[in-house]
Amino acid sequence: xxxxxxxxxxxxxxxxxxxxxVPWREIRExxxxxxxxxxxxxxxxxxxxxxxxxxxxxxxxxxxxxxxLTGDVVAVxxxxxxxxxxxxxxxxxxxxxENPRKTVAKRVLGLExxxxxxxxxxxxxxxxxxxxxPGGHVWVQGDxxxxxxDSRQFGPVPYGLIxxxxxxxxxxxxxxxxxxxxx
Amino acid sequence: xxxxxxxxxxxxxxxxxxxFGITISDRYATVYSLTGTSMSPTFTTSSPGFPGYLKGxxxxxxxxxxxxxxxxxxxxxxxxKLISRMITGDIVLVEKFCLEKYKxxxxxxxxxxxxxxxxxxxxxxLIALPGDWMQIPDTxxxxxxxxxxxxxxxxxxxxxxxxxxFGPIPLGLVQGRVTHIIWPPQRTSKVERKVAMERVx
Numbered sequence: 001x002x003x004x005x006x007x008x009x010x011x012x013x014x015x016x017x018x019x020x021x022v023p024w025r026e027i028r029e030x031x032x033x034x035x036x037x038x039x040x041x042x043x044x045x046x047x048x049x050x051x052x053x054x055x056x057x058x059x060x061x062x063x064x065x066x067x068x069l070t071g072d073v074v075a076v077x078x079x080x081x082x083x084x085x086x087x088x089x090x091x092x093x094x095x096x097x098e099n100p101r102k103t104v105a106k107r108v109l110g111l112e113x114x115x116x117x118x119x120x121x122x123x124x125x126x127x128x129x130x131x132x133x134p135g136g137h138v139w140v141q142g143d144x145x146x147x148x149x150d151s152r153q154f155g156p157v158p159y160g161l162i163x164x165x166x167x168x169x170x171x172x173x174x175x176x177x178x179x180x181x182x183x
Numbered sequence: 184x185x186x187x188x189x190x191x192x193x194x195x196x197x198x199x200x201x202x203f204g205i206t207i208s209d210r211y212a213t214v215y216s217l218t219g220t221s222m223s224p225t226f227t228t229s230s231p232g233f234p235g236y237l238k239g240x241x242x243x244x245x246x247x248x249x250x251x252x253x254x255x256x257x258x259x260x261x262x263x264k265l266i267s268r269m270i271t272g273d274i275v276l277v278e279k280f281c282l283e284k285y286k287x288x289x290x291x292x293x294x295x296x297x298x299x300x301x302x303x304x305x306x307x308x309l310i311a312l313p314g315d316w317m318q319i320p321d322t323x324x325x326x327x328x329x330x331x332x333x334x335x336x337x338x339x340x341x342x343x344x345x346x347x348x349f350g351p352i353p354l355g356l357v358q359g360r361v362t363h364i365i366w367p368p369q370r371t372s373k374v375e376r377k378v379a380m381e382r383v384x
Contacts, residue, residue: 043202050209084301095355098331100285136299160296161355 062142089181110139221337228272274366290376
């Protein structure tokens, strides 16, 4: 009995000694430094994505043939909308005025003050309408006018909804290339 | 080499602080300094000019009492002008967690980009949510707020440029929700929700 008890006691005291030898302070400091580094990297990614360039996955039929039905990954630059240097013919990513949690891609066809002429219902005849874009707004339309919900349905959108300009397709590899201005 | 190291260290530290600051200000909470009278009495702002200048002066006189030198006095006079021009109103805390799901309540005070000028931001009270039927003030018209839009109005009806002029605004323009006033200290408080039940269904 006494040998078992003394063996347990010596094991425990050995464990306590080894516990004391572990460099806890250095481990804590290194863990803290690593955590700060991860946070810094995450903040850097956020800043670049919000102010310089980001990527977006765009799908749906409204921008055929420019953007594929099953989806393309595009590079979106954030500088032009912030500086107000968007031009007619740019493809922009914007928050949908019908649902702020949905992001859509459309082409700018008119800036503030422009008079935009569009086909009201292209599937049913060629009746057209002309609208002057109010100040602070833009007129956006999908390239595939037969299957697109855009300014023809929800009117000109405020400039503040635009999140960026899609300038280049990056995936799938066979679709890689700049997105051109179509007029 | 000796003088370069502290400079490099300082730049690295300020870069880190800037990164953290920008990320937190964009995603979680930020601080706005308000101007204009469209939300009084909820928020008060002093007009830039004489009263604001007086506030700045009284702040700086306390410093000037300690430094009677000509040069310091000159610097302090300009500093007081700068401060009075910068802080002309309440400073408020704006939280951005509500932008995760765009979930707001009627009566919240929200900050949003102006629909006529994306570089300017307004702070007004949210009166009606998408799908609500509301009576347009000073008329007997009833309007249904379209999906994805909301109706905003300032508390100070006579001096407010709001949805009565530019119509319902898309929720995508909202940049945050004002939760607390944090300056001046005697006005520090939580910003309460005020619902106009008689006009909204």
